[in-house]
Amino acid sequence: MNNLFNLRQFLFNYLPKKFLIYFINLNKNYKITITQIDKNIYCVKQSTLELFTCRRRRFFKYKAGIESRLTQLREKYFINDIVFNENDLVIDCGSNIGEVPISIRFLGNKIRVIAIEPDPIEFRCLKMNLSADDVALNLFLGSNTMSAYATFNNESGDTHIMTADHEVIGNSRYSIVKLTSLDEILQESKLGIIKLIKIEVEGYEPEVLSGSKNILRQTKYIAIDTCQERGNKDTFTECHSFLLNAGFKMINNNDRNSALFVNCNL
Numbered sequence: 001m002n003n004l005f006n007l008r009q010f011l012f013n014y015l016p017k018k019f020l021i022y023f024i025n026l027n028k029n030y031k032i033t034i035t036q037i038d039k040n041i042y043c044v045k046q047s048t049l050e051l052f053t054c055r056r057r058r059f060f061k062y063k064a065g066i067e068s069r070l071t072q073l074r075e076k077y078f079i080n081d082i083v084f085n086e087n088d089l090v091i092d093c094g095s096n097i098g099e100v101p102i103s104i105r106f107l108g109n110k111i112r113v114i115a116i117e118p119d120p121i122e123f124r125c126l127k128m129n130l131s132a133d134d135v136a137l138n139l140f141l142g143s144n145t146m147s148a149y150a151t152f153n154n155e156s157g158d159t160h161i162m163t164a165d166h167e168v169i170g171n172s173r174y175s176i177v178k179l180t181s182l183d184e185i186l187q188e189s190k191l192g193i194i195k196l197i198k199i200e201v202e203g204y205e206p207e208v209l210s211g212s213k214n215i216l217r218q219t220k221y222i223a224i225d226t227c228q229e230r231g232n233k234d235t236f237t238e239c240h241s242f243l244l245n246a247g248f249k250m251i252n253n254n255d256r257n258s259a260l261f262v263n264c265n266l
Contacts, residue, residue, distance in 0.1 A: 012057050024059060031065035040121050041128075052128040053097050054121045070103035077198055077223040078252045078260040084109040088195035091215075092116065093141055093182065093208055094225075097125040100198050101134075111195070116141060116185075118177070119152060119159040141201060142179030143210040150177040159202065181211025193266065194219040203230030206238040209246075216246050220266050227257040 012020065021034045021042075035043045040054045046066040053059075062069050074080055077100060088111050090101050095115035104111055113134040117123045123138040130136055140150060151174050152159050182197075197219050201208050205224055209216075216222070222243060226236040236256040243250070243261045253259035 012060060017056060020056060020059070030063050031068075032059075032062045034059060041125060051097065051099070051102070052125040054125050067106070070099065070106050073099050073103045074107075076225075076254065076258050078258075079104055079223070081252055081260060082196060082221055084111055084195060086110045087112055089114070089191055089193075091182075091194060091197045091219075093197065094118075094200040094202065095126055095136075096122050096200075098129040098136075102129060114186075116182075118150070122159075137185065139185075140177050140179050141182055141208045141211065142204070143207040144179070144181050145184060146179050147176050148179050149174045151175075179207075182208065183211055183214045186215055191215075191218065196221045196223060198223045200225035203233075203235060205235045206242065209239060209242050213246070216243075216248075216263070217265075220263050222248060222261040222263075223258065224261070225258045 015023070017036060021036060024030050025033045032044050032046050035045070037043055037052070042053050042056075042059075044051045044053055044059070044062050044066060046062070049066040051062075051066055079100075084104060084107075086109075088109070090104060090111050090113050092098070092100050092113065092115040095101070095117045096119075097117075098113075098115055101111065101113045101115060113130060114137070115126055115130060115134060116137045116139060117126050118138065118140040120138060123136065127136050140148070142148065150159065194215070197212070197215075199205055199208055199222065205226055224239055226234050226239050228234045234256055236259070240250060240259070247265045248261040248263050250259050251262050
């Protein structure tokens with residue numbers, strides 16, 4: 001098993017792109033085909049389904065097909081526990097390429113989407129995957145407006161804000177970026193009730209929640225990833241405590257990796 005994993009890791013990390021794509025397109029174990037659009041953008045297809053992605057390591061996530069990947073995400077964030085109505089609003093914080101709202105729409109739900117993704121390359125794919133009526137924002141979220149150090153690791157999917165729990169900041173790997181809170185972004189918007197906010201921000205979940213106090217009052221569900229991405233620590237305890245104090249209760253969770261909360265006041 002380890003040998004197979006090491007071989008896969010080698011193929012996806014070091015095999016030249018054109019040969020990796022050739023290998024996948026001819027491999028009957030893969031239910032997808034891949035076309036390279038430009039240096040960083042790839043189109044993944046399964047029959048009539050297609051997604052744009054920007055990481056070669058991500059190809060393996062679609063081995064069983066795009067539909068299978070979308071099913072996995074609905075299970076991870078407990079999407080099937082939520083009843084969506086037409087024009088419900090979903091806010092996706094740390095949207096990556098937009099797979100979560102796509103997975104909701106795959107069930108036939110006609111939702112509105114505000115998707116926020118800080119990585120500029122993944123943001124390109126996000127805009128390509130969303131509809132023209134969706135809102136896509138290329139920025140980092142935090143507790144307020146301030147500057148912070150961020151590391152951009154597109155290939156590993158680990159673009160994140162540095163905290164004291166991460167490794168020591170180096171000289172060339174990090175950039176200074178501006179943070180903005182969700183409350184600040186949406187303060188002038190008349191959104192009404194928000195059906196779902198999904199948060200996956202690589203260990204910065206407590207700060208994003210702290211910057212969302214006002215918007216949470218009009219949010220029915222919070223689906224959040226709290227796994228060990230803040231150095232070697234998870235953020236479950238902080239997020240759980242914050243949301244309980246904000247009037248939410250946890251209705252589902254998955255071994256501290258992800259959880260679904262409902263607003264008891266709505």
